[in-house]
Amino acid sequence: MENNPIFKIFESFPRQGPGDDEHTEKAFSIIAELPEGGGEILDVGCGKGVQTMALARLCPSCRITATDIHQPFLDVLEEKIAAEDFSWRIKTVRASMDDLPFEEESFDIIWAEGCSFIIGFENAVNYWKKFLKPGGYMMISDLFWFTESPSAEAREFFAEIDPSMMIEDKGFDIIRNAGLEQVGSFRLPSRVWEESYYSEVKGRLTGLEEEYSGDKDALVVIEVLKKEIEIFDKYSDDYGYTYSIMRKPE
């Protein structure tokens, strides 16, 4: 799987998906109580760890375990950890998000920005919740439809790349049906997609096309990225990222 050119292409981006520190902080501020002396945070699908570092700054007493399947992303995060002298409280673990090598009920907070779609939101909520301590919080941000009747072009596109994408309310039902309390949610403003992610991606597309000109699989990934941006430019009212903050009962 790691030979998939998508990983190499995404290595060239500073973030691996839309989002920014302001909205990481907004989501974190919804978490009302932290254990005395900090807590244990699990950051799933952390990529190069932009939100890992934001969390570490937001909670100076927390310890963070940052996981991703792709070691080169974790290597970049390790450099950031060393640069800010956070080695004593952030560790990286290469692991698949559907096979996490941790004890049940070992984290106070589980954080997953923009990655639950990889195993599907419902699977993610139901699998990850068992790693939460009673009373612990989970934050998942991912793609949802904001309307029952999205445009046909957007629907066709996402049927290919994210077939489990659902309407936001269904996501909220999944949280409740999993026995979790939904303590807050908000949508990522569409301007943040452009500022934090698509502007970078657009700036690199031509260079990437040249770099991968002989690699058919990579060129397909680049075409899909271009199409994704085109669809977002046209239909960003129909869908976007919802940040959901949920809590496991005591």
Ligand SMILES: C[S@@+](CC[C@H](N)C(=O)[O-])C[C@H]1O[C@@H](n2cnc3c(N)ncnc32)[C@H](O)[C@@H]1O
């Ligand atoms: C869209 S990126 C989000 C990264 C980061 N959270 C962010 O918002 O910038 C999805 C991340 O999931 C990782 N990933 C893909 N498949 C995975 C798997 N099976 N288990 C763990 N991580 C995976 C990718 O390497 C990538 O870093």
